[in-house]
Amino acid sequence: MQSEQNGRNAGCLGRNADATDYPIMDALSDLLRVVRFSGGIFLDAKFRGPWCVRSQIAPAHCGPGVNSEDSLVAFHYVLHGRLQLRVGKERPRTAGPGEIIVMAHNDPLLMGSDVTLPAIEAAPLVSKAEEHELACIDFGKDQQLKHHFVCGFLATTVRDHPLLSALPPMLVANLRGRSCADWAESSFRYAAREHAARKPGSREILARLSELLFVEAVREHIEQLSGDAIGWLAALRDPSLARALSVMHARPAQPWTTETLAKEACLSRSAFAERFNATVGLPPMSYLTQWRMLLAGQRLRESSDTIAQIAAIVGYESEFTFSRAFRREMGVAPGAWRKNVTL
Numbered sequence: 001m002q003s004e005q006n007g008r009n010a011g012c013l014g015r016n017a018d019a020t021d022y023p024i025m026d027a028l029s030d031l032l033r034v035v036r037f038s039g040g041i042f043l044d045a046k047f048r049g050p051w052c053v054r055s056q057i058a059p060a061h062c063g064p065g066v067n068s069e070d071s072l073v074a075f076h077y078v079l080h081g082r083l084q085l086r087v088g089k090e091r092p093r094t095a096g097p098g099e100i101i102v103m104a105h106n107d108p109l110l111m112g113s114d115v116t117l118p119a120i121e122a123a124p125l126v127s128k129a130e131e132h133e134l135a136c137i138d139f140g141k142d143q144q145l146k147h148h149f150v151c152g153f154l155a156t157t158v159r160d161h162p163l164l165s166a167l168p169p170m171l172v173a174n175l176r177g178r179s180c181a182d183w184a185e186s187s188f189r190y191a192a193r194e195h196a197a198r199k200p201g202s203r204e205i206l207a208r209l210s211e212l213l214f215v216e217a218v219r220e221h222i223e224q225l226s227g228d229a230i231g232w233l234a235a236l237r238d239p240s241l242a243r244a245l246s247v248m249h250a251r252p253a254q255p256w257t258t259e260t261l262a263k264e265a266c267l268s269r270s271a272f273a274e275r276f277n278a279t280v281g282l283p284p285m286s287y288l289t290q291w292r293m294l295l296a297g298q299r300l301r302e303s304s305d306t307i308a309q310i311a312a313i314v315g316y317e318s319e320f321t322f323s324r325a326f327r328r329e330m331g332v333a334p335g336a337w338r339k340n341v342t343l
Contacts, residue, residue, distance in 0.1 A: 047140050052120070081097070307334050
């Protein structure tokens with residue numbers, strides 16, 4: 001027995017020495033695969049003088065397929081000029097060419113050449129687009145173009161998206177130097193100039209581009225996290241917690257307990273539970289339930305499996321117990337959720 005325990009401890013020491021056995025992007029890829037985003041570009045904005053606008057997207061800006069109940073993420077990709085930005089009473093920030101501004105919770109945003117100027121609402125400045133075209137703003141009387149950016153969105157049917165909850169209200173990421181940067185900028189300039197080109201497939205291409213840029217912004221955010229950061233993204237940088245997340249993601253139907261997850265993390269039960277709760281913001285078993293319900297949502301959306309089959313896939317022996325957990329986590333019963341997302 002003692003030799004078995006010593007062997008386990010040695011194995012844990014070896015794994016703890018290597019923080020790369022569960023790459024950060026694995027969990028991010030898991031989440032993006034299971035919780036699908038829709039997205040796109042809807043506005044080409046040009047400003048030619050002093051300006052300050054208040055901006056917040058609504059489902060109506062996003063086109064067909066986006067509902068009022070969806071969680072929305074707004075983003076603005078800067079093509080020309082340096083903008084000032086402010087959320088609430090926070091200190092102003094700036095963003096320049098090649099930088100993307102991500103509003104993970106779709107909070108109201110002040111943006112302009114100077115955010116201390118009197119703000120006007122952005123919506124009345126928008127010239128409505130015809131079919132297959134981007135809406136546009138061309139504001140100001142100066143001949144010289146001061147600022148140029150494009151605006152887009154991401155939407156998901158999940159109410160409490162773990163990734164969005166882990167992000168700050170405003171994220172400014174510099175994509176210059178990243179592998180996608182040149183392609184992203186040329187694509188956005190093309191879309192803005194040609195009004196989505198009126199070509200088949202252009203909307204789908206821009207939707208995928210939106211998601212790609214969002215992922216790149218999140219990656220940079222993870223790389224810049226401080227050592228004392230907390231949240232789901234910070235947990236991915238902790239080798240012990242990352243391993244626990246890995247096994248929960250890989251084997252959701254297994255009858256996990258806090259104790260068995262602690263063994264996977266090579267920690268004592270109490271140390272694991274305390275670290276997981278302090279970093280992620282909820283107990284391990286609550287996270288496991290959340291992950292199981294997200295997986296169930298994916299199956300309901302993409303498969304013809306019965307609710308009983310899906311319940312078994314995500315670790316529930318009883319359809320009733322699964323349905324009760326799904327309603328508590330997702331807000332509606334599994335059958336109603338399937339109907340809503342497949343309309």
